[in-house]
Amino acid sequence: MSERDPGRVPEPAAGPAPTPDPLPGAGPAAVSELGFGPRLQAAMARRGPLCVGIDPHPALLSAWELPDDAAGVERFSRTVLEAAAGRCAAFKPQVALFERHGSAGMAALERLLAEAAAADVLTIADAKRGDIGSTMAAYAQAWLADGSPLAADAVTLSPYLGFDSLRPALDLAAVTGRGVFVLALTSNPEGAGVQHAGDDGDGGSVAGRICAAAADENAARRSADGWGPVGLVVGATVGAETIRRLGIDLAAVAGPLLAPGYGAQGAGVAEVAATFGRAVPAALVSSSRQILAAGPAAADVRAAVEATVEDLRSLAPAG
Numbered sequence: 001m002s003e004r005d006p007g008r009v010p011e012p013a014a015g016p017a018p019t020p021d022p023l024p025g026a027g028p029a030a031v032s033e034l035g036f037g038p039r040l041q042a043a044m045a046r047r048g049p050l051c052v053g054i055d056p057h058p059a060l061l062s063a064w065e066l067p068d069d070a071a072g073v074e075r076f077s078r079t080v081l082e083a084a085a086g087r088c089a090a091f092k093p094q095v096a097l098f099e100r101h102g103s104a105g106m107a108a109l110e111r112l113l114a115e116a117a118a119a120d121v122l123t124i125a126d127a128k129r130g131d132i133g134s135t136m137a138a139y140a141q142a143w144l145a146d147g148s149p150l151a152a153d154a155v156t157l158s159p160y161l162g163f164d165s166l167r168p169a170l171d172l173a174a175v176t177g178r179g180v181f182v183l184a185l186t187s188n189p190e191g192a193g194v195q196h197a198g199d200d201g202d203g204g205s206v207a208g209r210i211c212a213a214a215a216d217e218n219a220a221r222r223s224a225d226g227w228g229p230v231g232l233v234v235g236a237t238v239g240a241e242t243i244r245r246l247g248i249d250l251a252a253v254a255g256p257l258l259a260p261g262y263g264a265q266g267a268g269v270a271e272v273a274a275t276f277g278r279a280v281p282a283a284l285v286s287s288s289r290q291i292l293a294a295g296p297a298a299a300d301v302r303a304a305v306e307a308t309v310e311d312l313r314s315l316a317p318a319g
């Protein structure tokens with residue numbers, strides 16, 4: 001990685017297969033002193049661009065012969081963490097699937113996040129938070145403050161109360177060395193109705209403005225070490241044509257691009273490559289159900305993770 005060119009990341013697909021780390025002490029100590037962007041870049045350079053989603057859906061709990069309660073969710077999550085730690089760049093627990101079990105479910109999430117942090121495993125809490133600034137400050141403290149029981153390395157945010165309503169989270173992430181992923185172009189087809197609005201072919205759509213705001217934020221925040229703390233969510237299902245038509249330059253964000261939609265939602269490596277184009281080294285490809293369906297045996301989950309990592313190794317690096 002060139003420190004003079006922080007938008008570029010090392011080629012995740014080339015070279016020898018990433019070395020799995022044992023769960024305890026997975027990351028080098030020096031990396032943890034960096035901000036979220038450089039820490040994620042280092043993890044992706046080492047292990048490839050896979051983010052394993054931890055989505056304990058009722059149907060998966062049933063398929064794993066686990067109860068649909070907080071204890072089942074905890075067993076499920078710990079199995080996934082232990083099976084995949086050191087084999088992927090990050091984990092993305094889906095908060096809703098813990099929250100549906102009330103305080104016991106959230107306590108299970110707290111323990112999962114703490115266990116991952118102790119093992120130097122990067123976590124992205126998929127909470128999609130967003131509110132007026134005063135309330136946003138409380139969400140920011142919950143997910144991004146040092147010492148918070150729910151602190152993760154990053155959290156997903158919804159900008160539909162205005163990008164700047166996220167200010168408390170943007171500021172706190174920068175202070176605590178954590179990150180955010182702001183919804184820009186989501187993987188679901190319904191997202192287009194809102195996110196493409198205002199399209200002028202020159203980045204003027206809602207999504208284009210979110211991308212520009214994230215780029216501005218990172219330009220002000222990032223250091224010579226690499227990506228800024230503000231990432232975007234851009235579905236792997238979005239497609240090159242949409243990105244081109246909206247006039248969006250994803251590479252200009254200079255931050256990570258969380259790419260759900262791979263696997264269960266139908267996108268494959270070709271769709272990731274097409275959607276992200278020259279920004280593909282910034283794509284952190286998230287897959288949940290396709291991998292989780294391999295369980296309940298940890299060895300089978302691990303094999304599914306390794307197969308996905310292998311698939312993603314064919315992604316072309318940025319030109």
Ligand SMILES: O=c1ccn([C@@H]2O[C@H](COP(=O)(O)O)[C@@H](O)[C@H]2O)c(=O)[nH]1
Pocket residue numbers: 053055094126185186187188233234235260261262263264265286287288289290
């Ligand atoms: O645009 C978005 C934003 C978030 N998600 C989340 O990602 C996973 C996808 O799960 P799969 O089983 O791999 O389809 C899930 O937690 C979503 O809430 C998304 O799909 N699209």
